[in-house]
Amino acid sequence: MTDRDTVFVGSIPKFYDTLMVPLIFEAYAADLAELAAASAPRSVLETAAGSGVVARSLAPRLGADTRYVVTDLNQPMLDYAASRQGPDSRIEWRQADALALPFDDASFDVVCCQFGAMFFPDRVAGYGEARRVLREGGRFVFNVWDRIEENAFADDITNALATVFEHDPPRFLARTPHGYHDVALIREELSRTGYSDIRIETREKTSSSTSAREVATAYCLGTPLRNEIEARDADLLQLAMDRATDAIVKRYGKGPVAGKIQAHVIVAAG
Template sequence: MTESDKVFAGSIPKFYDTLMVPLIFEAYAADIAELVAGFSPGSVLETAAGSGVVTRALAPRLGAGARYVVTDLNQPMLDYAATRQGSDSRIEWRQADALALPFEDASFDVVCCQFGAMFFPDRVAGYAEARRVLRPGGRFVFNAWDRIEENAFADDVTNAVAAVFPHDPPRFLARTPHGYHDVALIREELGRAGFAVIEIETREKVSRAGSARDVATAYCQGTPLRNEIEARDAGLLQLATDRATEAIASRHGEGPVAGKIQAHVIVAASP
């Protein structure tokens, strides 16, 4: 992962939330919310909350007296998430690094993290922090994308943008969001962090959008892929988006489009 992989600033939060979230994140956020709520937690910590899609799905399912701390490393994303949530006295918004959590040991019943682990520069350290702040018997609930070839639109966009920059293809999507797909490695790293009981389920879903243009704009302008494109030639952002649009339309048709997405959903129990 490069430093630019972690930059969600400028117009990215809005594009991310309005286009990427309904495209690929809402369905898996519903999974996370259902799993977490099923444990009837009195206190929940969310890390790498992004624009708040899990927060919006989970908050209505928590008890009236629950404590819900929502964190993200990127303040612009956290600010955007807070504006989308509305007033809820149970929620505390706090900028925090998942690898150095500013909370006492055994503070939470559940820690959850949607598609954030692949951004951790040291995943074992991040997992160890989650275990540290969990009470005995607490759960760490998170997910990670499967390999890019199992995620149609991300693969299409990556290949199309690579054709625009053949000598230095932007690889953000394959490198980071889809770069942590090895289930054996996930288990091994969780084990090194002190988790012993680990359940992993691979779930396939369908990603839908109103048009190929919406998909291309979401990926090219609503993720750090945009940073990679602009670092090479900011004047080619629109061309890259156009090429991605053409690639998706040629494979998935004109008008509304649908493509396979696939991710691993993990529940690790604290000893």
């Protein structure tokens, strides 16, 4: 992971939420919200909340007296998430580092994290912090993407961009979002931080869009992949999007497109 992998600024949060979220995140957010709410928790902490897709799905499932703290390291993303959520006195929005949480021990019944663990500079530290703030019997609910080859559009776009930047292809998608998919490693790192009950389920879903161009725009403008492209040559951003579009059209056609996505969904308890 590079420093640019965690930079969600400028127009990226808006493109991320309006294009990437419905493309690949909403279905898994519903899964995560269902798992987080299953135990009727009185207090929930969300880390790496991004643009708030889980919050929008989870908040309606929580009790009237539930405390729900939504955090992210990136303030622009957190601000955008708060702006998308209706007024709700149960929710506290707070900038926080998942590796150094500003909360007391045993403060929450559930900690949840949607596709954030891959961005942790030290996952063991992040898992340890989640466990520290969980009450006895609490659960850590999170998900991570499977390998890029199991996620069609991400793989297609990564390969297409390699034809634009042959000597230094942008590898953000393979390196970070899809770079932490080894189930044995996930289980081992959770065990190392004291979790004893670890359940991991691999779930396949379908990613759909109205057009190949919309998919290319989502990935190239709505993720830190944009930072990688512009760092190489900002003048080639349009060409990169064109190549990504062409690759998806070639595989899926010119009309509405649909491709496989796959992720690991994890529930861990101490």
